[in-house]
Each structure stands twice: as C-alpha cells, then as structure tokens.
Amino acid sequence: AKKVKKPKITKNTSNSPQKLNEPIKKKKPTKKAVKKQPVNVLFNTTPKNLLNGELLPSTAFTPQKASKEATQDLLQRFKKLVTAPNYGKQGFEVSLVEDNAYKWHIKLNGFEVGTQVHQDLFMYESTRPGRDHILLEVIFQSDFPHSPPFMRVVFPRFHQYTGHITIGGSICVLELTRSGWNKDIQLEPLIVMIRNLLTEGSALIDMDNAFNDYSEAEAREAFVRV
Numbered sequence: 692a693k694k695v696k697k698p699k700i701t702k703n704t705s706n707s708p709q710k711l712n713e714p715i716k717k718k719k720p721t722k723k724a725v726k727k728q729p730v731n732v733l734f735n736t737t738p739k740n741l742l743n744g745e746l747l748p749s750t751a752f753t754p755q756k757a758s759k760e761a762t763q764d765l766l767q768r769f770k771k772l773v774t775a776p777n778y779g780k781q782g783f784e785v786s787l788v789e790d791n792a793y794k795w796h797i798k799l800n801g802f803e804v805g806t807q808v809h810q811d812l813f814m815y816e817s818t819r820p821g822r823d824h825i826l827l828e829v830i831f832q833s834d835f836p837h838s839p840p841f842m843r844v845v846f847p848r849f850h851q852y853t854g855h856i857t858i859g860g861s862i863c864v865l866e867l868t869r870s871g872w873n874k875d876i877q878l879e880p881l882i883v884m885i886r887n888l889l890t891e892g893s894a895l896i897d898m899d900n901a902f903n904d905y906s907e908a909e910a911r912e913a914f915v916r917v
Contacts, residue, residue, distance in 0.1 A: 757793065757833040765792045765831060768878055775879070783882050793831045796845075799886050800824040808854075808889055811896035815847050818901045822846065825889065827862075828907070839872035842885070843910035847896045848903055854894025855885075859913025860905030864888065 769792070772778065772785055782801040788794040800823060802809040808825075816823045826845040832838045844860040851858040862885060865871035 761833060761835055762792050765835060769795070772879055781879075781883055782886055785882075788828070793833070793835075795829040795831075797827040797829060797882060798824045799827065799889070802890060806890050807893050807895065811894075811898075812847075814898060815896050815901060818898070819847070827885070830907075836874040836876075839867045839869060841911070841914070842867055843907065843914075844905055846904040848900040848905060850895040850897050854889040854892040856889075856894060857910070857913035857917055859909035859911070861910040861914035861917075863914070863917050 769785065769787065782799060784798045784800070786796050786798075788796055802812065812823060812825070825847065828843055828845050830841045832840065842862040844856055844862070848860070849856045852863075855863050857863050864885070866873070866876065866881065866884070
C-alpha cells in the first residue's frame, strides 16, 4: 500500500477560512512618507534652495520686466558673495529683502577702532540699541547688469555730504552712475569701496536725528539732484 502524504496545514490568523497548502500572505510593511523640511543655510531672508542653483520661490517678488537670466545672474552673484571663504571678514553682511533678488540689505560693521565712524556708531547704538552697524539698501534694475543699482543708506542718518552720502541718504559715487557704471564690476569690491569711503570721507552720524531713518523717496530725489 502506498503511503499517502498528509497535506501541510498552515496557520490561519485571519477570520476567513483557509485552503489547504495555501501559503500565508505576508503584508508588506507600509513606508511612512517622510516630509523633507527645507533647510535655510544662509539667512531667514535667503531663498531656501539658493545653494542648489534653483531660482527664487514662485511667490517671491521680481520686477515685471525682469528676465530669467537677470534674476539668475543676481542670485549667482549673491551666492558667490555669501559662500566666499572670507565672507564676514571684510566688514559687511548681505541678505535679501523678503526673498527679493532685486532688493538687498547690506550691513556694514566692524569699523576700525579710533575712526570717526566707529566712535559715532558706539554713541548711536547707545541711543538705538542693536544698531551697531550701518544699513544699506541696494535696488537692482530689471536690466541688471546693464544699468547700475541704486544704493542708499537706511540708517543711521548722516550729516550732508560726509562719507559721500547725499542729504537724502543716497550714495554719491561715480561707479553708481550710468556714465561710470561697468557691467563687469564685481559686487564684493564695490561694497568694500563704499565701506572704505565712509571711513575716508569722515562720515558723521547726525545724532540729533537718530530716530529719523532715511526713506527711499528722499534718497532718489537727492540722487537726481546730484
């Protein structure tokens, strides 16, 4: 007599009946979707994907007539500045204003002890805590680099024509005019030059107007008059 093989019985953990010799189906573990958090490696006002070579977020402001090439060129210049090995050691820091590639803030700080600017800033900060620097605003045109940016002081207010600053706060140098602008100029040496001119031109902070910052409108008006 032939031996009859007994069928293998597998355990049934479900409520439904199980057939003989039916293998148990193992459930595949479900992978939880991990949401990648954007990392801001520079400032709170820096585009989050700037270092990856991407452009500004779609919600960011850019001039209506600005081209993609102009925007990309500005972001590359910004990236070059903030990723330079000596960044922060030359007395300035840059940031974008509300993720706007065409509007930058520049903090000028670390002036040499004994200079007029250093002494004035020490007195100014005692009146306006936290303001241990000079804040510049740079506004680039939509056709940059074919036209110069507009540069002005936001604070503090200076005495007229000291440190190459107009009565409205605009920076008065040949390099920022249409006749003196060079589209190939690098922004780092331009910023360093402006910073040095404030020291060499003995810029004097107007302590009587410590609470009166410059406006863009008065800066542009003063620039046109010059």
